[in-house]
Amino acid sequence: MLRVTFQYTEDCPSHEEALTRLRKILTEEGYDVNVDIIKVESDDEAKRLRFTGSPTILLNDVDIDLQANSHYALACRAYKLEDGRISPLPSEEMIRRAIRRES
Amino acid sequence: MREVANLKIGDKALDFNLPGTDDKAHSLNEFANKYTVVIFSCNHCPYVRAWEDRMVNIQSDYASKGVQLIAINANDASKYAEDSFQNMKVRAREKKFNFPYLRDEDQKVATSYGAQRTPEVFLFDNKRTLQYHGAIDDNYDNPNAVKVHYLRDALDAALRGEKVVTAETTPVGCTVKWK
Numbered sequence: 001m002l003r004v005t006f007q008y009t010e011d012c013p014s015h016e017e018a019l020t021r022l023r024k025i026l027t028e029e030g031y032d033v034n035v036d037i038i039k040v041e042s043d044d045e046a047k048r049l050r051f052t053g054s055p056t057i058l059l060n061d062v063d064i065d066l067q068a069n070s071h072y073a074l075a076c077r078a079y080k081l082e083d084g085r086i087s088p089l090p091s092e093e094m095i096r097r098a099i100r101r102e103s
Numbered sequence: 104m105r106e107v108a109n110l111k112i113g114d115k116a117l118d119f120n121l122p123g124t125d126d127k128a129h130s131l132n133e134f135a136n137k138y139t140v141v142i143f144s145c146n147h148c149p150y151v152r153a154w155e156d157r158m159v160n161i162q163s164d165y166a167s168k169g170v171q172l173i174a175i176n177a178n179d180a181s182k183y184a185e186d187s188f189q190n191m192k193v194r195a196r197e198k199k200f201n202f203p204y205l206r207d208e209d210q211k212v213a214t215s216y217g218a219q220r221t222p223e224v225f226l227f228d229n230k231r232t233l234q235y236h237g238a239i240d241d242n243y244d245n246p247n248a249v250k251v252h253y254l255r256d257a258l259d260a261a262l263r264g265e266k267v268v269t270a271e272t273t274p275v276g277c278t279v280k281w282k
Contacts, residue, residue, distance in 0.1 A: 011278045014150075014243070075183070076277045078149035086152035089244050 002102060005036045005058040012054035012076035014088040022057055023096045029103075046074045053077025057090065057098070064090060064098035105157040109217030112270045116141075116231040119212045121175065121205035122188070124195040129203045134171045138261060140254065141225040142203070142239075143218035143279065144174040146194050150276035151222050151242045155198055158222070161203045161239075161254060169229065169260055172202035173209075177213035178221070178280040186280070213279055224272035226257050226267075234261045237272030 006022060008015035019037070026033060040051050053075045057064045065079065079090045110117070116139070120130040131139060142158065144151050162172045178186040188206045195204045207213055216225060226235035235257035240249045257267045 017244075024228040061259050075147070076149050078147075078152055086149055087244050088153060 002031055002033055002099070003036070003058075003060050004031075004033055005038065005061070007038045007040055007049065007051050007054065007056040007058070009040050009054040009074055009076075011074075012088065013050065014076070015055045018055035018057070018089050021089065021092060022095055025099065026091055029096065029099050031099070040074060043074050047072045055090070057095065059098055059102040061097075064095055109215060110225060110233050110236065112233055112236065114233045116225075116227045116233065117212070117215050118235075119175075119205075119207075121188070121207055121212065123206075124188075124192040124204045129173065129205055131173070132227075134173070137169050137171045137259065138165075138229055139227045139231075140163050140170065140172045141216070141227070142172060142174045143177065143213055143216070143221055143223045145176045145178045145183075145186050145277070145280075146190050147183045148221045148277035150243050154222055154239050155200075157239055157246055159198065159201055161190070161258075163168070164255075165258055166201075168258075170258060170262075174202060174204045175207050175212060176204070176219070176221075177207035177210045179210075179282045181282075183280050208226055210279075211215045211282060218279055220274040220276040220278060222276050224254055226254065226261065230263050234267050236274075238275050241272075242274055 007018055040046050040049060050069050050072055054077055076088055078086050081087050081091050082093060108164055116131055118131045120128055123129045178187055180187040180247050191204055224237060224239055225233060228234050237253060239254045241251045242249045253269060260267045
């Protein structure tokens with residue numbers, strides 16, 4: 001059983017595309033699971049949820065990026081892509097690798 | 104947070120005088136007769152980081168045509184330490200910024216322009232008239248997948264003395280971090 005959590009803030013516009021990307025990869029990997037979507041709305045909530053920025057994807061409570069920082073804040077999140085670029089979106093490959101790791 | 108910028112297309116630029124990462128003060132008047140691209144920016148925002156190589160490339164490509172980029176960081180560094188003036192200097196050096204990177208500590212410039220996001224672009228022609236406001240292009244995630252180069256298209260039109268077809272787009276990025 002794979003438990004999938006998607007955390008986001010309204011202020012960071014990449015969350016919709018990130019959720020679409022997550023669902024696409026889950027389907028491609030053969031998972032028909034519910035995604036628990038959590039909207040984070042305050043710094044206190046960010047600290048309580050150990051939220052490192054929007055969007056955050058947790059698989060069985062483990063961040064898809066094992067190198068994620070531990071600064072908890074209501075902020076947009078920077079992902080370092082395979083080619084070294086920074087993006088507000090996790091790559092499809094990053095999500096896919098994490099799903100396979102947790103399978 | 105404001106829903107729209109204070110400046111409207113056709114408005115005149117508002118001058119400023121702000122310290123830069125080169126330890127010099129810079130004003131808009133310093134670039135008289137140039138087309139100026141004022142970009143509200145910062146260090147911590149992933150949207151800025153995704154776009155900043157493109158900012159460097161635009162300055163490089165348009166410098167000989169009389170275009171000057173100016174980046175301004177107004178974010179509250181007490182909440183986002185990465186946006187401190189010291190860290191701005193580090194970023195400017197690391198990324199080899201070929202344009203001034205200025206600190207708007209009291210946020211007066213960002214407030215007067217009505218900036219809401221980072222990055223957010225204001226393009227003024229050589230008469231200091233706002234010709235374009237919004238995003239740099241239509242794809243923050245992948246520079247190779249850009250379909251519409253809003254800022255480059257606006258610069259090309261303005262430099263030809265033509266009306267900018269898409270004069271306003273929605274800025275996409277992090278919110279300006281107000282004090």
